[in-house]
Amino acid sequence: MNWPTRYSQSARMAKRSAIRELLKLTARPDMISFAGGLPAPELFPVEEVRDACVRVLTDRPSRSLQYGESEGFPELREWIALRESRGGVRVDPGQVLITQGAQQALDLVGRCLLDRGEVAWVEDPTYLALLTAWRGVGAGFAPCATGPEGWTRVKSGRAFGRPPRVFYANPNFQNPTGATWTRETRRRVVEQARAEGVALVEDDPYGDLGFQGDTPPSLWSMDAERAGLGRGGGNVVRIGTFSKVLAPGLRLGWVVAPEEVVERMVAVRQGMDLHPGTLAQSVVWELVQRGTLERQVPRLRTAYQERCEAMIRSLEEADLPGVTWNRPEGGMFLWVRLAEGECAEKLLRRALEVGVAFVPGAEFWVEQKASNTLRLNYSHTNPERIREGVRRLSSVIRAG
Numbered sequence: 001m002n003w004p005t006r007y008s009q010s011a012r013m014a015k016r017s018a019i020r021e022l023l024k025l026t027a028r029p030d031m032i033s034f035a036g037g038l039p040a041p042e043l044f045p046v047e048e049v050r051d052a053c054v055r056v057l058t059d060r061p062s063r064s065l066q067y068g069e070s071e072g073f074p075e076l077r078e079w080i081a082l083r084e085s086r087g088g089v090r091v092d093p094g095q096v097l098i099t100q101g102a103q104q105a106l107d108l109v110g111r112c113l114l115d116r117g118e119v120a121w122v123e124d125p126t127y128l129a130l131l132t133a134w135r136g137v138g139a140g141f142a143p144c145a146t147g148p149e150g151w152t153r154v155k156s157g158r159a160f161g162r163p164p165r166v167f168y169a170n171p172n173f174q175n176p177t178g179a180t181w182t183r184e185t186r187r188r189v190v191e192q193a194r195a196e197g198v199a200l201v202e203d204d205p206y207g208d209l210g211f212q213g214d215t216p217p218s219l220w221s222m223d224a225e226r227a228g229l230g231r232g233g234g235n236v237v238r239i240g241t242f243s244k245v246l247a248p249g250l251r252l253g254w255v256v257a258p259e260e261v262v263e264r265m266v267a268v269r270q271g272m273d274l275h276p277g278t279l280a281q282s283v284v285w286e287l288v289q290r291g292t293l294e295r296q297v298p299r300l301r302t303a304y305q306e307r308c309e310a311m312i313r314s315l316e317e318a319d320l321p322g323v324t325w326n327r328p329e330g331g332m333f334l335w336v337r338l339a340e341g342e343c344a345e346k347l348l349r350r351a352l353e354v355g356v357a358f359v360p361g362a363e364f365w366v367e368q369k370a371s372n373t374l375r376l377n378y379s380h381t382n383p384e385r386i387r388e389g390v391r392r393l394s395s396v397i398r399a400g
């Protein structure tokens with residue numbers, strides 16, 4: 001069989017990232033990797049997960065190993081609905097769909113809301129795997145800037161000839177920049193979306209990981225309040241995940257959306273994976289009942305703040321000319337700008353030789369492609385290794 005002639009258009013268009021191939025080198029034991037968006041493995045609640053596995057396989061083996069409901073376990077949907085009901089806005093369990101991580105939620109949203117050739121508005125830079133997922137349905141992207149005045153179109157946006165269908169945002173501790181939208185930005189964006197008839201996709205994997213605790217209200221709840229709805233269900237589709245607060249290997253996340261959107265997503269997912277894994281749902285349900293999440297979240301916030309500060313202090317001490325970075329208030333990432341004219345991709349090749357890895361920013365840009373930017377992850381590495389990693393990185397930056 002001549003396979004290349006048999007591939008679909010979307011398979012032909014799908015690209016494996018050259019950078020990801022390079023980053024395979026990060027598996028080397030001496031490598032300090034600031035590349036992946038990985039949680040700290042030593043903070044996984046291993047004992048609790050082990051106990052939960054034994055408990056669910058002892059008490060409810062059939063439910064944990066049998067096929068399950070397409071929407072996910074009703075008890076877990078109910079719990080998520082309660083957790084998402086904040087600020088006087090109620091979420092109904094019927095508005096919740098359990099997914100295999102936030103990534104599947106994004107894929108489902110793309111398949112349900114975008115046709116080939118349609119345009120999604122995104123911040124520039126934005127979450128890389130969102131671009132991969134929605135390119136798969138043939139969508140185009142138009143870059144926007146966001147601020148207290150809401151969203152503004154980036155002038156050079158080529159795709160702006162066509163009307164936008166959705167606006168994708170990651171308003172808390174954004175991947176890759178670590179930036180968080182202010183309350184005012186949220187209010188304006190929610191208003192603009194209503195005025196222009198654009199669906200807002202609010203992807204919020206990091207919202208629980210604010211160093212100081214709570215983040216501003218969600219777009220979902222602001223939109224519902226704005227529309228005078230006692231319960232959400234207006235213009236926003238909100239996405240959450242257990243990946244960053246429990247463990248990504250569980251592959252469990254969720255979508256909160258108006259019932260009719262959930263219903264469409266269920267129809268689509270039935271041709272995809274039938275339902276989310278029952279063993280993972282059983283384990284997560286057991287963990288939430290035992291209060292594991294309430295214990296994990298403060299631990300993670302403290303540890304990640306310490307790691308973030310260690311990284312920033314190490315960069316300050318390195319005193320690299322022309323190099324600047326943001327100060328995230330939560331999440332997992334630091335966004336760094338090298339001096340004008342420097343290239344982060346070239347720097348990566350040299351950095352790998354001295355045993356430190358990161359992701360060049362160009363991966364995340366839709367249009368601007370600022371090649372002097374890079375993303376550093378601090379959650380995965382302990383403070384001592386962070387200091388050593390920044391020392392290695394600084395030596396190659398300084399060597400030019």
Ligand SMILES: Cc1ncc(COP(=O)(O)O)c(C=O)c1O
Binds near residue numbers: 103205240242
């Ligand atoms: C912004 C954003 N959305 C979605 C995801 C995917 O998360 P999950 O592991 O739940 O699929 C990630 C993971 O890094 C992310 O950073």
